[in-house]
Amino acid sequence: MKEEDLRDLNLPGYEIPPELTGQLAITTLDRIYNFGRRASLWPMMFGLACCAIEMICAQAGRYDMARFGMEVMRPSPRQSDVMIVAGTVTKKMVPAIIRLYNQMPEPKYVVAMGACASGGGPFKEGYNVVAGIDKFLPVDVYIPGCPPTPQALIHGMILLQQKIDKQSIKHVRWYDGKKEDSVAVPVPYLGPDLIDPRRIPEIKAKAAELAAQQQQLAPEQA
């Protein structure tokens, strides 16, 4: 290994005898754990809309995301680390997206690429549009733009790497049996409109309230 690579890893700053430089590094467990993970992010090959094209451009020759260790696009969620939500999330598509997310093994991250995935974007008012994937999934990085340029995507992914650098093996949710984040996200389903299972009591109460209001109004009109 080259001396520079090890210098990057050598965090606590102990003196290393000159004859051992390039062969030895003294580091923390967190550091070595994250060092491995950050440089081998496998995004899911999963495009929704326009942003997906810029995602492909970022993978192609000119921008070449491979330089940062994030080029191995996996078509299967079982092999992926990052879900780049690249495009508008629609009501018809969101059950499939949640199912894919639930199928990804921990540790997993979500990047909301572009205005639509972050908050609905130009199509927010549409009747079939979910105003941002963060209504359902925990998002790690939001990338603005419509669509974000490949540079912006790479910048977002580097921010994700920086986030990974700060994580500690002691606190991450996938090794901490107590944290609820590891539980699968309930999959919404399609009824008369999109039904989020987590909001069923709320929907029921509100619909009952509306019905009561309507009943009150009806005699008045008559």
Add this chain to the structure above:
Amino acid sequence: MATPAPTDTLDLAARFPGAVTPDTRPGYTGWVVTPEKLLEFAQFVRDELGYDYLVNLCAVDYLPEDRMEVVYNVFKTTGGPGLTFKTWAPRKDPIEIPSVVSIWPGADFQEREAWDLYGVRFTGHPDLRRILMWEGFEGHPMRKDWQEPFYDEDVKPFKRRWPDGKHVYAEKRSVYGDNVYFKPGFDPEKWTPTDPEEALYKSLKKYKTETSDGIETDHIIVNMGPQHPSTHGVFRAVVVLDGETVVSLKPVMGYLHRNHEKIGERNTWLQNMPYTDRLDYFNSMTNNWGYALAVEKLMGIPVAERAEYIRVIMAELSRIQNHLILIGMLLNDLGAYFTPALYAFEERELILDVFEAVSGSRMMCNYFRFGGVVRDIDEDSMKKIRDLVFDRLPRKIEEFDHLLTENEIIVSRLKGVAPLSAEEAIAYSMAGPMLRASGVPYDIRRADPYGIYDRFDFDVAVRYNGDMYDRYLIRLDEMHQSIRILQQAVKGIPEGPISSQKPSYTTKVPPGESYGRVEGPKGELGFYIVSTGKPNPWRYHVRTPSFVNLTALEKMCVGTKIADFVAILGAVDIVLGELDR
């Protein structure tokens, strides 16, 4: 360039007394047919007048007049202007109109779309299911009296945002605090789910055979998509297989239905321009042109001379990069994983550089305006374009040709696969390269010229076998022709203003209807718009090639192997933003 009013001399009203009347509303053209006589009229128009090519079918909701209208735009594949006819029914459920699928099979998906979004029941349609929304969704969302959960006002600019500027989050305005709406008294716990897939699976052809030794074989249903690396986005196809052979196939779409048309009818005329970018996100320049053309036709304004040249340059550059990507991605689908695509993206980046320099954005150019374009091309970009069209691109297209065309794997995977005859291609309303690969030399740039295409010397690329190999070759031919057009346009571009109009946020569009069509890289891109003289369109319909071309997908795929399905879909060249809108 206005298309001359069609069939002036032809008196259809005399041929069908009482059933057909000329459409006399100001700004409208064509004929109004009663629903009872629609099929007879359509048959006559196709067989005796020769309008064999149904291009556009859409519904229009005239709420104040209490009627639901269905508009048909038909053309002749021999060229020339088209014929528009309409039929209408009172706006009272059930709205019933006879289906024209038996006359023009290409009407299939377009009628399903009108049923889904407008609730027009087409009697006699073989498979009338929802197409963009899911089965079980409440209401027909494009009707003028249907309001989305984030409804603000009927049209933009919304008063609460402008001029007062008091913005309230849409989530706070919505009853359920989200982009959903349920009827009063709806109880999600007691609600019995209707399986949205049930109708779909019922529509598939089932079979069961028994071999001589008494072993029963059953069908296998394979779902491809909506998350699948080779469906080019969130497209889904349900395939019934006999071993490896496709027996029946139904495309399922709507996973990227972003409600372009509903939003488009709330927007002002100019506000729609950036939305058209996001239809076919590879070719925002061509989309801009189609929309600008439709509105210019209705406004009756000329386009500045220099802008006409700029438009041609941008549209043809766009076509080249689209076809390069298509070939790259088609090779991906055939198994040449990403190497040809990387070559394609290399050239595409150079073209995107030009787009970015002139418009400010790589993909979403928002570059056209009514009467011209928004910015001039500077000398640096002109130099880049000259280098590309006189030197680099011709060489690179040759390189693609040299590397791929004779390749043994390509020849054996493509030649003779999934042929479509000229008659079938016309019947299914195929457009663009898919139509021309089947031996129909129909190119709107020649058949119904728009812009200044009549000034350029180029050939309509056509191939005659209609198989996959021809669909690949025709893309190469078209790139050669585009280069020819580009070279003439770059040489001939004059100096001068880039727009015939003053820049303005509001556009005065006189009442009437208009159908603007351009030859997009994927096929005919048409915009059907209706204006009531207000600052917003009353109807804004996009006829997209990806959507209509898929009508023939089942026809092409049945009998082929499942592995070929992936390639066939790749050669149709769909893009989901345009397919689902």
